[in-house]
Amino acid sequence: MRVITYGTFDTLHYGHILLLERARAMGDYLIVGISSDEFNEGKGKRAHFDYETRKRLLQSLRCVDLIIPEHSWEQKREDIVAHKADIFIMGDDWKGKFDDLSDLCEVHYLPRTPNVSSTLMRQHLAAQG
Numbered sequence: 310m311r312v313i314t315y316g317t318f319d320t321l322h323y324g325h326i327l328l329l330e331r332a333r334a335m336g337d338y339l340i341v342g343i344s345s346d347e348f349n350e351g352k353g354k355r356a357h358f359d360y361e362t363r364k365r366l367l368q369s370l371r372c373v374d375l376i377i378p379e380h381s382w383e384q385k386r387e388d389i390v391a392h393k394a395d396i397f398i399m400g401d402d403w404k405g406k407f408d409d410l411s412d413l414c415e416v417h418y419l420p421r422t423p424n425v426s427s428t429l430m431r432q433h434l435a436a437q438g
């Protein structure tokens with residue numbers, strides 16, 4: 310089974326690793342869509358690390374098989390078809406938001422890991438100057 314998930318994955322942290330490992334364990338091939346810097350800008354979000362750096366970190370993980378850039382909200386349907394994904398995964402902060410994709414593949418929302426987030430990591434980095 311081929312699994313696909315999306316995110317910014319800024320300041321790669323424990324919560325990301327656990328999400329990706331659980332997603333990979335639901336199948337045998339994991340595709341990760343990483344938000345491009347331009348896509349984040351459009352959302353009014355600014356990552357600490359740029360796209361290439363975030364990609365490089367995720368590439369070093371054994372549980373990640375393929376990385377693709379995410380440029381828009383709408384591309385998910387095309388990606389699922391193009392990459393023959395059987396399962397779509399997101400953390401449960403997105404619960405219900407992608408249910409419309411269930412005509413293409415299984416849609417699952419996994420529980421978020423408590424007490425860790427990129428927002429917190431960025432705050433710690435900013436506090437250090």
Ligand code: CTP
Pocket residue numbers: 315316317318319324325328398399400401402403420421422423424425426427428429
């Ligand atoms: N995630 C998770 N547990 C956390 C943080 C994130 O399971 N503690 C999951 C999200 O639910 C999502 C994926 O990891 O499916 C990528 O999340 P992302 O938005 O990049 O990370 P956050 O830490 O949530 O970032 P931010 O604080 O900027 O919202």
